[in-house]
Amino acid sequence: MTLHLQAHLLSVRVPHMVWPAMSPDLNPIEHVWDQLKQRLDARTPPPRDLAELRVALVEEWNALPQNNIMRLVRSMRRRCQAVIAANGRNTRY
Numbered sequence: 001m002t003l004h005l006q007a008h009l010l011s012v013r014v015p016h017m018v019w020p021a022m023s024p025d026l027n028p029i030e031h032v033w034d035q036l037k038q039r040l041d042a043r044t045p046p047p048r049d050l051a052e053l054r055v056a057l058v059e060e061w062n063a064l065p066q067n068n069i070m071r072l073v074r075s076m077r078r079r080c081q082a083v084i085a086a087n088g089r090n091t092r093y
Contacts, residue, residue, distance in 0.1 A: 031072055032069060035064060036057070040053075
């Protein structure tokens, strides 16, 4: 985050939380990638080349249930609380 952005957020009183660097527990996109991989692995027949893989990725990405993604987004408060409670160590997420 740039200094200008930080100053602006402070001036409009937007709460700010220090984000632990590289914390997979606070990175819900990892779960989305896992769902995408599972969907690709289940395709019959599997993609045979890069062009088919690109098509399959787009199709599966578009077919990901939005409620799964929203559930991950809504879990962020619990994820942050779990990381804080674990003093930055691993959590169940």
